[in-house]
Amino acid sequence: MKIGVPKEIKPQENRIGLTPDSVKTLISEGHKVIVENNGGFEAGFENEQYIKAGAQIANSAADIFDDAEIIVKVKEPQKVEVEMIKENQIIYTYLHLAAAKELTEGLIKSKSINIAYETVTDNSGRLPLLAPMSAVAGRMSVQAGAHCLEKNQNGRGLLLGGAPGVTGATVVILGGGVVGENAAVIATGMQAKVHIVDKSEERLKQLTEMFGDKIIPEQSDKIDLTKLISEADLLVGGVLIPGAEAPKLVTKDMLKFMKRGSVIVDVAIDQGGCVETSKPTTHRDPTYIVDDVVHYCVANMPGGVPRTSTLALNNATLPFLVKLANKGYQKALGEDKNFLAGLNIHKGHVTYKAVADVFGHNFVKPGEAIKN
Numbered sequence: 001m002k003i004g005v006p007k008e009i010k011p012q013e014n015r016i017g018l019t020p021d022s023v024k025t026l027i028s029e030g031h032k033v034i035v036e037n038n039g040g041f042e043a044g045f046e047n048e049q050y051i052k053a054g055a056q057i058a059n060s061a062a063d064i065f066d067d068a069e070i071i072v073k074v075k076e077p078q079k080v081e082v083e084m085i086k087e088n089q090i091i092y093t094y095l096h097l098a099a100a101k102e103l104t105e106g107l108i109k110s111k112s113i114n115i116a117y118e119t120v121t122d123n124s125g126r127l128p129l130l131a132p133m134s135a136v137a138g139r140m141s142v143q144a145g146a147h148c149l150e151k152n153q154n155g156r157g158l159l160l161g162g163a164p165g166v167t168g169a170t171v172v173i174l175g176g177g178v179v180g181e182n183a184a185v186i187a188t189g190m191q192a193k194v195h196i197v198d199k200s201e202e203r204l205k206q207l208t209e210m211f212g213d214k215i216i217p218e219q220s221d222k223i224d225l226t227k228l229i230s231e232a233d234l235l236v237g238g239v240l241i242p243g244a245e246a247p248k249l250v251t252k253d254m255l256k257f258m259k260r261g262s263v264i265v266d267v268a269i270d271q272g273g274c275v276e277t278s279k280p281t282t283h284r285d286p287t288y289i290v291d292d293v294v295h296y297c298v299a300n301m302p303g304g305v306p307r308t309s310t311l312a313l314n315n316a317t318l319p320f321l322v323k324l325a326n327k328g329y330q331k332a333l334g335e336d337k338n339f340l341a342g343l344n345i346h347k348g349h350v351t352y353k354a355v356a357d358v359f360g361h362n363f364v365k366p367g368e369a370i371k372n
Helices: 020-028 047-053 061-067 101-110 131-148 178-189 201-214 225-230 267-271 306-327 329-334 353-359
Strands: 002-005 032-036 056-058 070-072 090-093 113-116 170-174 193-198 215-219 234-237 263-266 287-290 293-296 343-346
Touching: 002 061, 020 032, 020 047, 020 306, 032 047, 032 061, 047 056, 056 061, 070 306, 090 306, 101 343, 101 353, 113 329, 131 178, 131 234, 131 263, 131 267, 131 293, 131 306, 170 178, 178 193, 178 201, 178 234, 178 267, 193 201, 193 225, 201 215, 234 267, 263 267, 306 329
Parallel strands: 002 032, 002 070, 032 056, 070 090, 090 113, 170 193, 170 234, 193 215, 234 263, 263 293
Antiparallel strands: 113 343, 287 293
């Protein structure tokens, strides 16, 4: 198959869909790979490395969209890219459609085949293609939050880990999944006081086994969330409902109970955010203030560390891409129910229920869709 890798054009997005090593693997399987000129440059991957791996270099994204059967990206297609997508072309990337009505409508209209990294599952119901970026974002959330707590960033003027004789900051993490776990790795390492809120008693037990007394587990239905966030210096939002819009756990009214100069890092912003006052920001202009609370809501946090992120992402996405290219999408998805869960839009039909429900579209079961 012909596999195309355009340069990412979302603001401050410097990752790329495939590394040179991934290209080499695909070439060895008999496929053709086309990479846009300097597509991997900002992540530290040179044109020469791709050429050495066997790729062809295209001068423009238009050349790639014109020629490729599979488009491999990192972020959701931007408007100009949606206009280039061809009927029956396979788009393999993060989509986050539940928070993107215009994109959803554009992909439906294109009659393309759209597989979203973030809804592919494994046998335990986890999200293996989302996990590496959630891990990166979780670790970055505390790093970013610590920076935002500095006074020159309009924060409280706190050092997250405190100092000799001075207690560290209080971190409240909403969600004990991959984001929450990795946020706790950094926050506990910096010697902050860390609360992790989750609805699952079993998950909280697992986290307690990992971190011991370095965390305070909080079961969501047994706590006063308003009181807990009033104690927070840094609030990390890491709540996820696969493929659906994030629930608004923190309302605007709750913000008035938070400390002046405290910080919210809403990692769930790709899915709409779990804080009512959250709105997407960029790496160039990452924060804004509501009710004296600093909000950091960068929608592509891992894009800030593109080399680490690209390498981690390819470790997870490449095996599925090899199956997709070797077998064709109908066989590859038909043989693997977990991969099939990634199919969000197929030739004009919405095949992921949460997306269909939020926008009022008819839902077509993915297994039925791929038969046509």
